[in-house]
Amino acid sequence: MNIGAAATASGFDINGMVNKIVESERAPKEARINERRDNVDVNISAYGKLKSSLNELKFMMADFRRNHTLSARTASSDNNEVLTAKASHEAIPGKYTVKVDQLAQSHKIVSSTFDEDEKMGAGKLAISLGATKFDVEIPEDESKIIDVVRLINRHPSNTGVMASVIKDDAGARLVLSADKSGEQNTIKVRVDAPPASTLQKFGFNAHNEVSPMSEMQAAKDAKVVIDGLATVTSDNNTIKDAIKGVDLNLVALKDSKGDSDAIIDVAYDRVAVGGAIEQFVNAYNQFYQTSQELAKFDPETQEKGPLVGDSIIRTVDNQLRSAFSAPIEGAPETVKTLSELGVMTTMAGRLEIDYDLLDRQLEQNFTDVGEFFGSRKGFARRIEDLVHAHTGITGSIKSRQNSLNDQMMRLNKEQTNLDRRMQSVYQRTHDQFTAMDGAMGQMKGQLSSMMSMMPAA
Known part of the structure; x- marks a missing residue:
């Protein structure tokens, strides 16, 4: 102070x-x-x-x-090129032979070629993925392919359909891909547009013999056979609880030697x-x-x-x-x-x-x-x-x-x-x-x- x-x-x-x-x-x-x-x-x-x-x-x-x-518990695979395994505390010790018959894959469809700078005009695409669907309204002034792609990808009700454009020597193509694998997650597209509109190239229904778009990759479930008897499917490449307390992660159909089998050993x-x-x-x-x-x-x-x-x-x-x-x-x-x-x-x-x-x-x-x-x-x-x-x-x-x-x-x-x-x-x-x-x-x-x-x- x-x-x-x-x-x-x-x-x-x-x-x-x-x-x-x-x-x-x-x-x-x-x-x-x-x-x-x-x-x-x-x-x-x-x-x-x-x-x-x-x-x-x-x-x-x-x-x-x-x-x-x-x-x-531990779970080991003798063929990690084909599949790996993980066990929970509920797993029962033992050896199991697992054969991978099919890998799960997501649906992918592609359109025929078109001019990417063309305005396609107004219309509507009704797109569904499995049991869910959403409608994409395409206005006249936003009807180039890049606009369509953005309208699909940014749609608030889009549950997992990804749109993109690829170009090859013949021109541009629209590709629609599902972000979920499995047979239940197929893509369908119904077009509401004038008959002459380029939008008509984007229709697809797997149940129709002829669709404007074609399948690049079919939607498939994973499929394995356990101990030569039990066939188990899954909409993705992780199969849970087919063996009690064990998750199987499928990697490939075959290993470098051509084998599609693996022996899973579950132990304390x-x-x-x-x-x-x-x-x-x-x-x-x-x-x-x-x-x-x-x-x-x-x-x-x-x-x-x-x-x-x-x-x-x-x-x-x-x-x-x-x-x-x-x-x-x-x-x-x-x-x-x-x-x-x-x-x-x-x-x-x-x-x-x-x-x-x-x-x-x-x-x-x-x-x-x-x-x-x-x-x-x-x-x-x-x-x-x-x-x-x-x-x-x-x-x-x-x-x-x-x-x-x-x-x-x-x-x-x-x-x-x-x-x-x-x-x-x-x-x-x-x-x-x-x-x-x-x-x-x-x-x-x-x-x-x-x-x-x-x-x-």
């Missing part, structure tokens, strides 16, 4: 003196506010770390449950499931390390974490330990607890894996492992709900964070009030020193006047 810096009658630095007085009063109060604010900041950050490490566990458990991560994905269990163990151990650092106390160095003695950490730790050891209601007899899966709690409080036991369970009881984690009341749901009770919007950590945020707001308000009071103190003190300086100046003037009236010696 600085109110004027003019010369004073007393010769004192009034601003400097006032600043020192005000600062001496401000400093201890502001230091206390800053210390408390720093402590609140540290605690907010600490709860943020704790919440983040717990949420990693929660989100992982949610993924395990929703995506059936612990019931993963033991590697992925074992890896997911390792991720869970690592996530918990990361939480445990974080919680120990936040709540630590070293009696020798007196070093302590920001949440030393905090009840939330103790509660969460105890609840997780209990959840790890308690059996899951309704779980298979072979895997009712985490330890039966091969995941043990060490004396230090961390989790570790008995890989021999885990591998044996995955080999002998794979589906039971998935049910232990992923059932409606399974282990994943138990941990997810437990953590959410602390990290959710009404959870204990959120409540503690809200309380700390309220404290921070009060401290900020205290700082504002302190600034306001110190401004008032500065003004009052400055006024007092200024008044004193004025009085000293007046006294100095009176003394000078008296001295001038005294006779010279």
Whole structure:
């Protein structure tokens, strides 16, 4: 603060003196506010770390449950040139022979040639794709082929017919292509225009032996034969659930050797499931390390974490330990607890894996492992709900964070009030020193006047 810096009658630095007085009063109060604010900041950050490490566990458990991560299957093809495969958790392990008889393709028709600069005149094209249709009105002044193409492609009711123009040595041709494959997605065009109009070149109906436009590519369904018996069709080149839980992606009719068969091998994905269990163990151990650092106390160095003695950490730790050891209601007899899966709690409080036991369970009881984690009341749901009770919007950590945020707001308000009071103190003190300086100046003037009236010696 600085109110004027003019010369004073007393010769004192009034601003400097006032600043020192005000600062001496401000400093201890502001230091206390800053210390408390720093402590609140540290605690907010600490709860943020704790919440983040717990949420990693929660989100992982949610993924395990929703995506059936612990019931993963693999599906491999021995002929990826012909088809590839992908399995869901519902797939039944086994080998299947698949022969690709036909690939799905979209309908494409082409007109005879015409002059691209010709105005075709007014008319209407009634275009359908499968069961959907739309009418394209062509005005007289927008009847060149480029106008027709734009009117078709930009029509608000166009459900997937793409118009374009190709040119060859004979002239320009209109091409209409369906953006969907399959026999049900054929294109039809009915023309409403004068008989002599060039628009009449754009009519097409596959059921008519003679149409002005001709087929460039027929609409076809994909067709495969499974194990030499079951014929399955699809309007696209992905065939879903013909084999339970398996999607077949058809690539070609034949490979480079001329083969159209592929053997699909569906199996339990033991590697992925074992890896997911390792991720869970690592996530918990990361939480445990974080919680120990936040709540630590070293009696020798007196070093302590920001949440030393905090009840939330103790509660969460105890609840997780209990959840790890308690059996899951309704779980298979072979895997009712985490330890039966091969995941043990060490004396230090961390989790570790008995890989021999885990591998044996995955080999002998794979589906039971998935049910232990992923059932409606399974282990994943138990941990997810437990953590959410602390990290959710009404959870204990959120409540503690809200309380700390309220404290921070009060401290900020205290700082504002302190600034306001110190401004008032500065003004009052400055006024007092200024008044004193004025009085000293007046006294100095009176003394000078008296001295001038005294006779010279």
